[in-house]
Amino acid sequence: MMENNIKYILNAVVTGLTTVEEAFEQLKILPYENIGFACLDHHRKVRTGQSEVVFCQGKETEHIITIIQHLSVHNSNVLATRLDSQKAEHILMHFPGAQYDPIARSLILHPLSEPILKGQILIITAGTADLPVAQEAWLTARYLGHESEILLDVGVSGIHRLLNNHHLLEKAEVIIVVAGMEGALASVVGGLVEQPVIAVPTSVGYGAHFQGLAPLLSMLNSCASGVGIVNIDNGYGAASLASAIVRRLPANR
Amino acid sequence: MMENNIKYILNAVVTGLTTVEEAFEQLKILPYENIGFACLDHHRKVRTGQSEVVFCQGKETEHIITIIQHLSVHNSNVLATRLDSQKAEHILMHFPGAQYDPIARSLILHPLSEPILKGQILIITAGTADLPVAQEAWLTARYLGHESEILLDVGVSGIHRLLNNHHLLEKAEVIIVVAGMEGALASVVGGLVEQPVIAVPTSVGYGAHFQGLAPLLSMLNSCASGVGIVNIDNGYGAASLASAIVRRLPANR
Amino acid sequence: MMENNIKYILNAVVTGLTTVEEAFEQLKILPYENIGFACLDHHRKVRTGQSEVVFCQGKETEHIITIIQHLSVHNSNVLATRLDSQKAEHILMHFPGAQYDPIARSLILHPLSEPILKGQILIITAGTADLPVAQEAWLTARYLGHESEILLDVGVSGIHRLLNNHHLLEKAEVIIVVAGMEGALASVVGGLVEQPVIAVPTSVGYGAHFQGLAPLLSMLNSCASGVGIVNIDNGYGAASLASAIVRRLPANR
Amino acid sequence: MMENNIKYILNAVVTGLTTVEEAFEQLKILPYENIGFACLDHHRKVRTGQSEVVFCQGKETEHIITIIQHLSVHNSNVLATRLDSQKAEHILMHFPGAQYDPIARSLILHPLSEPILKGQILIITAGTADLPVAQEAWLTARYLGHESEILLDVGVSGIHRLLNNHHLLEKAEVIIVVAGMEGALASVVGGLVEQPVIAVPTSVGYGAHFQGLAPLLSMLNSCASGVGIVNIDNGYGAASLASAIVRRLPANR
């Protein structure tokens, strides 16, 4: 599509609709907006299928507010992740219709609408303590227009809990496995299903867990095939990848 | 489908076709074959969509030969990966029609047939030295019935080499990015396309590369969305995940 | 025992006491209870000899309370570990008879009853600062029905303190060694006794201790034999393993 | 028992059977033999229940031969582990009746005799490539007088292979789980059985496996209880701990 953009502008030059200088300016300003402390990538949705999401960690509250304002001009909804409750409180005062999910630590500018894309994204967790990461994944999936469901606390220390939910696994299009501790659930699920599995290690654990290193390495070395891994606690990233997969279905193109 | 198996056997018991003891024996022996030093999982293809592949590293040559023989009874073709040339030579003497690919360090029992599944798996490498991993991915993809192509040496130190191959990116269904050094190619590709991206860090590098740790961490922390990571040098794993994604397309179900 | 369950249900089907559909439902719902945010594994005691323990870290206080309520229906007592004093305060208001041990950071729903199993579990610490981990192990052992005793501060910088308590070592059935710093106590004890030794590295130390990594590696490389290691600070895990060992004694079966 | 030794010698002094100087000499020379480059601990069997085993890695061949000779005087059999085939060849020339197991990379001075201790040690591996470690464990268990059996290749990518061997798990007294890759098998087994489980991570894997670090961390963080871990590839250590547990059974005391 970048090619198409370039060709379109080149054609406009040839036909005299655009001067060279104008064309060059268009090539430069097309895809983003510089608001001083950030370059908003409005073109991203066209390019990657997903509009820019606001990663709030390490950003000033005032900056986040301005970014949301600018993004809201070009998008029907805005998602802000990694947002602590204190900052959220300030931001909500600027956007009365917005909603903050304290478990997912995320904010959406407008309420979620009904899923518009076909194909369910199923999110499974090994334990109850993995819920925040699963919730961030669920919110992201729903924000991106997908059906999504969470199945909590079916870790391998009681493997029958998973086996008995096999029907849920079967009807999903993609499965996200969220697990801390030793992360073994990803391998067990990967060995049971034919769908792509996205594994998210969480920082739930202690001692030789090293804040998520244990399940991360475990998942990377999974003996099952068809498993892709994302960063520790990265529920957003898992849902983004799941979305990229489900959007390939013809019904969604 | 495990449920279906269980229900089928339960029904056979009810209708008197099978005794309880027989049913129990069936439940136990159904899905695999114990050949002494290995339990071949013939059921895996039904369950996960991919038949068992022989991971040869650390296995005795005689064991590999026997495993291939048993797998060949239930499968139309067999793939053996992580096979060094010395062992391969011995194995080829037992299977005259087999082919060994020294770059991919893999063996297939019968020549590759034409792709039977729709949707291309594109494999991109950052450098020429990443070829062995890319080749393992390509061979696996083709073995699993997919169209696949490799685009070599388009790393970010000359970003235009990638930009100018944008048409290749567009026509693929899934993109596998194979990169050593700092692994930045995964982020750049992830920021350009809407397809799912599978990133494979390679052990190509030295010093603070730590045998692939550098690109692994780099890819896990990618600022682009829609990227799933597999283990260092795991071309096979990347292709398996790509295959699981492409097989979801209705044309392939 | 899972076999027995399956056979029992199969037989009920054959004799007409149960329909196939009912049998299938039984197979699925038998061992756990889904309470929304958790799948309580009531079957665990039958399967592993130990009922489910509530790991509180990362769980919401309300969730913990509900889990304890549900578990208390099926169990004579409930143990909750990794529980900080703030959450404990709230929980105690719901369960007036419960007791919170601030050193072990654990809560039991009902007071400990007398040991009902034969065979002492001796817990040894290298220093006084290892007490919290030892206390968690002691409480778990006692909760599981075992006799247990703690011997504090007999680290190797004064090796005679250990040697002179040799009689305590001799009368135990299993010995748990809890040690921070360099963790050398596990090797010294392992070289002195014939009982199984369970080594628990603690995070007591600083600098190149790396929160328990030093004694963990030390214990894993112990030159003494008969030593099994559990995670850093995992007093609960050590007592669980000790319990599994002592329960094998015929007097306890 | 050290107390008993000291008391015995003290009593001999009191009754005049021994002088003070003689007593002191006895206290010093009792338990070991200095052969120049090694101090053989002949007393170890009395103290820990297991006689000294020769760890051959890093030792000169001549030293190993001399150590075996000295140990053979005080023991009915001798076990030498971590012995490569080249050194083994030289050693076998000195001990015609000895046997070398090239898979376990271990040597025994005399053929194994029948098990004399009650209670089976079951060894399970996740894959065929884990065999060498399992074999070292098996040989050690048998050398120490135990019944032992190996169940190979029942990893979690095909979880039914394990479930269908549940009867083997039930009849064992202790279960050793040997697993490379992500090591998830230990958690799954730990969640299924009531016996103590000893987990041995192996160096089978590549990339982010880091020579066994991945399954080591995975096992240390197991969500199942009743699991003790030993060093990477340490089949000998696992069998030693299993032996210490089984020897506690009254039938074996």
Next chain:
Amino acid sequence: MMENNIKYILNAVVTGLTTVEEAFEQLKILPYENIGFACLDHHRKVRTGQSEVVFCQGKETEHIITIIQHLSVHNSNVLATRLDSQKAEHILMHFPGAQYDPIARSLILHPLSEPILKGQILIITAGTADLPVAQEAWLTARYLGHESEILLDVGVSGIHRLLNNHHLLEKAEVIIVVAGMEGALASVVGGLVEQPVIAVPTSVGYGAHFQGLAPLLSMLNSCASGVGIVNIDNGYGAASLASAIVRRLPANR
């Protein structure tokens, strides 16, 4: 120049202007001032071109004040870095003309004067959250007399944002790239420009980012040439190196 100092003093001795003892005393006291808890290196500017900067982390507030006072005697301005706002408040009360930059977490004793050195130092960040490090670099560059500018939020997930600012890159003398996450921006810039590039990994990220380790390794393994790396979050160090480079220009000597 140290040679020159020594020769000058030796000559003074020869010509009788200085005694040997006096010369020796001069050699010793020349370059620093001992104020009890610190040895201020007033000679540093002569030697390295940059006067001593106060690194405040871990220093007592009173000590910082005294150090600034002593340095202000020999220097026209003083820069203090890694200074938190609480300490800054106290310090500002002692130096009414001083200014504290809360984003750069740095203080300057007197307002910045106009740049006196030729050649711009351009600072680029991958994201908005990298601003504090970029700001520290900018303040240091300006304090050292250089022209400097910041270009924010042009990371590789939207590579066109960088490409379209190519003119800014071209007019700089040195380029500092500040990036967290996977740090890929350094490689992309390094592949585009002919100027020296100084890469600063930041601690912006989470999970497998390990507080900046991911971009640090990424930058050290950059496939682009002409890139030098400084410590994580070390904006000051990057600007110092940039300054050393720009000061080599003849216009600045």
Next chain:
Amino acid sequence: MMENNIKYILNAVVTGLTTVEEAFEQLKILPYENIGFACLDHHRKVRTGQSEVVFCQGKETEHIITIIQHLSVHNSNVLATRLDSQKAEHILMHFPGAQYDPIARSLILHPLSEPILKGQILIITAGTADLPVAQEAWLTARYLGHESEILLDVGVSGIHRLLNNHHLLEKAEVIIVVAGMEGALASVVGGLVEQPVIAVPTSVGYGAHFQGLAPLLSMLNSCASGVGIVNIDNGYGAASLASAIVRRLPANR
């Protein structure tokens, strides 16, 4: 000396002054005192030349008070290290004559007396921020009866500050080098002097410093000879080793 103790008791048995049972009791209780939560090693001074020091980190305030009380019975003074100011406040109320040093984070029960041992222990720091560790070393050295002096802020970025204090280096008996950042000072000092050098890495630094790992590795790999390393921030340990060295001087024996 342990031999002497044993021989003395054996002789007492022979001569009838002591019964066997009494002798055995003496052997057991001789060197320590069990106060419930700690085994105080009163014998340590005889054995190692240094009485037990109270390491306060992780200990309850009440426990520390009781330990100090018991130790004060057998020792002329007591040193407590790693004591935060909050705990110290409580403890000072029990011991009116005690003194707390907030920089060294240590407490002494009685004021320091004049040095009674010959030979100075010189403590050098690379920067002012290394002062707390140096102060802990100084207090320990003085508590143990040594002359000691601190030379602050002579790090290698201004190497002349060190060279010009060469006379201080020459008159010391042992030199302790305390350095954070890259820890290069230890190598430079080690290359200049003939005395033993004890290197203490500190956690002063950031980013790739990893809380002291950088100078720790640096010091362990020092190209200079005659350098021994202690744990990160371990001022106490450095002074203990220095003390053990200086006490070997005949004047001190």
Next chain:
Amino acid sequence: MMENNIKYILNAVVTGLTTVEEAFEQLKILPYENIGFACLDHHRKVRTGQSEVVFCQGKETEHIITIIQHLSVHNSNVLATRLDSQKAEHILMHFPGAQYDPIARSLILHPLSEPILKGQILIITAGTADLPVAQEAWLTARYLGHESEILLDVGVSGIHRLLNNHHLLEKAEVIIVVAGMEGALASVVGGLVEQPVIAVPTSVGYGAHFQGLAPLLSMLNSCASGVGIVNIDNGYGAASLASAIVRRLPANR
């Protein structure tokens, strides 16, 4: 300059010299040549000031030969690094005039010509064993047209060796410090000079050196300013950065 290229082509379109399709083709093929297994970046010299260098590690000999052939068409000389002697032997047979430097493990297609750029690049090593890395840096610097000199074995264990070569330091334009062990030399040099310092950690060392990690961390934490670090053993990278700095001098532009 990329802008200039685009503008030039746009202008050609406007003036009718080029059709849109032709322009688009030009934009794509301009800067590189695809030779099947590699995309040679002939445009790199224009863009970054340095032509592409062949990194030989992990590449097939035949591929290296072809790459050199193609690069030699567009460049007056070719440099190939990380080339072992065995591969070099084969390659030399194809290029009779080429020269292989076994210490630098590098090959140049034609003999070095006289330096054409002003400003010396001085390379200093801490020890003799650092020579290979220094030699790679020297060869690269000379290949890129610079004056360069090596000063060997002036590490900090004998700091006077460095001080006495101060005149060499003064006359250089950039200083590359190559050091293994603890890498302290970089800090000492950085504290003495005003030129930019490029630090190269080497893998010379053992034990806790971890193949270069120790000096890498040491250099990243240097207390001296004006120091940029490159990857372990990366002599080529150091010289590239040095070259980028020296090329900024007006005499070289």
Next chain:
Amino acid sequence: MMENNIKYILNAVVTGLTTVEEAFEQLKILPYENIGFACLDHHRKVRTGQSEVVFCQGKETEHIITIIQHLSVHNSNVLATRLDSQKAEHILMHFPGAQYDPIARSLILHPLSEPILKGQILIITAGTADLPVAQEAWLTARYLGHESEILLDVGVSGIHRLLNNHHLLEKAEVIIVVAGMEGALASVVGGLVEQPVIAVPTSVGYGAHFQGLAPLLSMLNSCASGVGIVNIDNGYGAASLASAIVRRLPANR
């Protein structure tokens, strides 16, 4: 002493015996000899008490020979360490009187003479496999003029072997503890003796030993006081430190 040198030369200038230029030349050439690929530090013995030792790892054989030749002019004997047997063979042909110790992997130019310094250096190892490191330490100690003895294989798995050699410990002036595995011996010895203890971790071990990391961390965290650590396998460094300590004894000054 550097001061004295400077003063002496200054005085010579004053008295007219030396010109300024000559003095400067003297100051520069005094302490070392540049032989092209190395700067031999002949002054080191005066400065640090130990002459330069040849570290052979990574050096060319021809370079080692030349270095030995030059050092032999200024020293009565020369020690070369980390020398493999292949290089040693070539070197021995040039120095007929030299001796190579294959276990210590070290060479001495002339046979060892009788100890000339008072005070024994005792070297203790935990196992027989630690012998090479112990031997390197012993040879270095003897080369430096000290009495030295090795006590092998007294590790903590049989703690009585150490206790019964207590008399050997008592008569030593310094004790070097060489231990692999978990390195616990250092703590046990440190808790028993009053002499300074130098701990050398060795790379003897496997799995989670990580080539010596386990005992290194263990020793750094030793709960015993009076222990200094050197690099993994650094027998030479341990002996150098021991020598620096023993040389402080008045009898040796």
